[in-house]
Amino acid sequence: MPTRAASHRQLVAAAKALGHPARLRILAMLRPGSLCVCQMSAVLQLAASTVSGHLNELRRAGLVVENKVGKLVYYRLDEGSPFAPWLAQALDLVEDDQRGREDGLLARKVQGVPIPLLTQGGLTLEDLRRRRARPGPAAAAART
Numbered sequence: 160m161p162t163r164a165a166s167h168r169q170l171v172a173a174a175k176a177l178g179h180p181a182r183l184r185i186l187a188m189l190r191p192g193s194l195c196v197c198q199m200s201a202v203l204q205l206a207a208s209t210v211s212g213h214l215n216e217l218r219r220a221g222l223v224v225e226n227k228v229g230k231l232v233y234y235r236l237d238e239g240s241p242f243a244p245w246l247a248q249a250l251d252l253v254e255d256d257q258r259g260r261e262d263g264l265l266a267r268k269v270q271g272v273p274i275p276l277l278t279q280g281g282l283t284l285e286d287l288r289r290r291r292a293r294p295g296p297a298a299a300a301a302r303t
Contacts (some may be wrong), residue, residue: 169221176220178251179207182213186236187250187259188266189223193233195203198279202265222246231274 160259176182187201196214200207214234219225237243253259269277 169241172220173222173245176216176222177246179213179216181209182217183249183253184221184259184262185210185213185217185248187253188262189234189236190250190268191263193226193235194266194270195228195231195233196275197231197274198266198269201232201269203274212261213279249299258289 177186181203184203188194188199188202196207196210199214200210203210214223214225218225218234221240221298222235222237222242226233226235236246240246
């Protein structure tokens with residue numbers, strides 16, 4: 160997918176968006192594929208409203224795009240962003256970060272958890288750590 164040209168203002172917004180640890184963790188989690196807000200909230204152990212705020216900042220900076228599937232909103236990295244190559248290099252730099260690796264493992268596991276269980280708060284971080292990674296039907300739908 161060809162990238163778009165960027166303005167000075169857009170570059171500043173993208174750099175600023177990368178400057179927050181939670182947003183960097185979100186971008187790393189999205190590298191393998193799409194996730195919905197409730198899945199990212201479960202991994203980050205943050206309120207859905209907080210994660211949504213971070214995602215809005217990332218979307219405005221041109222780093223992620225959203226896709227609505229019913230009532231759920233899935234996010235993925237914007238491959239057509241002028242910052243896609245830059246973001247890939249930045250994520251390569253933190254690839255070996257312990258927290259990032261754990262986030263990635265938990266994100267893959269959370270994809271196999273039914274969305275109602277995530278949204279009702281019936282799942283703990285320890286449950287996620289013990290759970291085997293199994294992509295669920297929502298994860299498959301989000302990739303299309």
